[in-house]
Amino acid sequence: xxxxxxxxxxxxxxxxxxxxxxxxxxxxxxxxxxxxxxxxxxxxxxxxxxxxxxxxxxxxxxxxxxxxxxxxxxxxxxxxxxxxxxxxxxxxxxxxxxxxxxxxxxxxxxxxxxxxxxxxxxxxxxxxxxxxxxxxxxxxxxxxxxxxxxxxxxxxxxxxxxxxxxxxxxxxxxxxxxxxxxxxxxxxxxxxxxxxxxxxxxxxxxxxxxxxxxxxxxxxxxxxxxxxxxxxxxxxxxxxxxxxxxxxxxxxxxxxxxxxxxxxxxxxxxxxxxxxxxxxxxxxxxxxxxxxxxxxxxxxxxxxxxxxxxxxxxxxxxxxxxxxxxxxxxxxxxxxxxxxxxxxxxxxxxxxxxxxxxxxxxxxxxxxxxxxxxxxxxxxxxxxxxxxxxxxxxxx
Ligand code: SAH
Numbered sequence: 160x161x162x163x164x165x166x167x168x169x170x171x172x173x174x175x176x177x178x179x180x181x182x183x184x185x186x187x188x189x190x191x192x193x194x195x196x197x198x199x200x201x202x203x204x205x206x207x208x209x210x211x212x213x214x215x216x217x218x219x220x221x222x223x224x225x226x227x228x229x230x231x232x233x234x235x236x237x238x239x240x241x242x243x244x245x246x247x248x249x250x251x252x253x254x255x256x257x258x259x260x261x262x263x264x265x266x267x268x269x270x271x272x273x274x275x276x277x278x279x280x281x282x283x284x285x286x287x288x289x290x291x292x293x294x295x296x297x298x299x300x301x302x303x304x305x306x307x308x309x310x311x312x313x314x315x316x317x318x319x320x321x322x323x324x325x326x327x328x329x330x331x332x333x334x335x336x337x338x339x340x341x342x343x344x345x346x347x348x349x350x351x352x353x354x355x356x357x358x359x360x361x362x363x364x365x366x367x368x369x370x371x372x373x374x375x376x377x378x379x380x381x382x383x384x385x386x387x388x389x390x391x392x393x394x395x396x397x398x399x400x401x402x403x404x405x406x407x408x409x410x411x412x413x414x415x416x417x418x419x420x421x422x423x424x425x426x427x428x429x430x431x432x433x434x435x436x437x438x439x440x441x442x443x444x445x446x447x448x449x450x451x452x453x454x455x456x457x458x459x460x461x462x463x464x465x466x467x468x469x470x471x472x473x474x475x476x477x478x479x480x481x482x483x484x485x486x487x488x489x490x491x492x493x494x495x496x497x498x499x500x501x502x503x504x505x506x507x508x509x510x511x512x513x514x515x516x517x518x519x520x521x522x523x524x525x526x527x528x529x530x531x532x533x534x535x536x537x538x539x540x541x542x543x544x545x546x547x548x549x550x551x552x553x554x555x
Contacts, residue, residue, distance in 0.1 A: 228328065391413045
């Protein structure tokens with residue numbers, strides 16, 4: 160693919176003039192510059208890149224331009240730093256290099272590029288063995304796809320590069336929402352993670368096919384599971400369940416509302432030579448109805464808050480499921496509980512667990528805070544990147 164180097168030429172870029180009084184926005188180096196912070200726009204509307212300038216025309220930041228999105232600019236550089244094809248290529252290369260320590264004989268899947276956390280706003284890249292899955296969430300980044308593809312091919316030589324193209328932002332930006340791929344064969348693959356094996360189907364699965372962000376927490380679950388009756392709520396493809404079984408759990412129960420997810424969970428347990436109970440069920444109902452008790456409970460629901468306005472409703476959902484889940488934990492048992500809503504702060508999540516514990520009538524302490532693994536770095540300037548929060552709770 161030929162890289163669209165012309166897109167970097169100064170006269171091919173959109174110029175965004177910052178409103179007076181909005182200087183703080185850019186001075187704080189947050190990469191999202193919203194339409195409301197702009198006084199005017201000039202230059203080519205179809206530009207891939209834009210420069211943010213002050214009233215005197217001095218450049219403040221440069222990055223991916225989006226005509227349609229409220230996030231008009233995804234800043235990649237600030238001040239004097241020049242936005243060039245070489246700079247983007249170097250950031251991709253560096254992001255991949257940072258993950259080298261994660262890959263070994265036991266693990267061949269990890270997130271390679273985590274958007275803002277790798278100074279590459281709106282670009283996410285996951286590696287599943289010989290398959291690389293790309294999610295692009297802005298028009299500007301989409302225009303520079305050839306550059307991204309060149310770098311991925313050079314660094315990884317994957318069998319398939321799969322563009323999932325299913326982010327809601329893409330429809331808003333009038334980008335294709337049909338999947339695309341480069342390379343031969345289905346994007347489906349069987350990965351190794353911590354010496355265990357998992358089927359991953361990026362085309363049909365949720366997210367990019369697997370919840371790579373939970374790797375470290377699954378490893379923790381494995382160390383805690385010995386001799387325990389484990390319940391894996393919102394199990395998806397059963398990954399926490401497989402780890403619990405590998406750690407010597409006396410029983411494993413996976414619960415998910417999605418029949419295909421449970422089918423994959425069944426396959427993943429079989430693939431690793433483990434038995435488990437697999438239930439297609441609504442977790443909210445299951446936790447109310449079951450009479451069983453568990454010694455290790457994992458609760459990893461989907462993001463209930465998709466926007467800021469949803470937070471209150473989401474908090475009620477988290478409280479509800481955690482309250483009933485706590486009641487299923489045997490005295491002295493453990494619970495790993497998560498929120499992956501970017502809009503739910505750690506502080507609010509802790510308050511939700513406080514309310515759940517109170518109503519459950521249990522004595523609860525947290526042993527550890529949990530989060531995403533090191534392949535999901537968070538930019539200090541963009542704390543929104545820290546979406547996954549969790550606690551290891553001890554329940555009496
Ligand atoms: N812990 C998993 C990821 C969980 S993702 C892992 O490590 O792989 C959240 C899952 O919740 C999805 O699989 C989704 O199908 C499931 N889900 C959503 N709503 C649900 C509900 N009401 N009851 C049960 N499962 C639900």
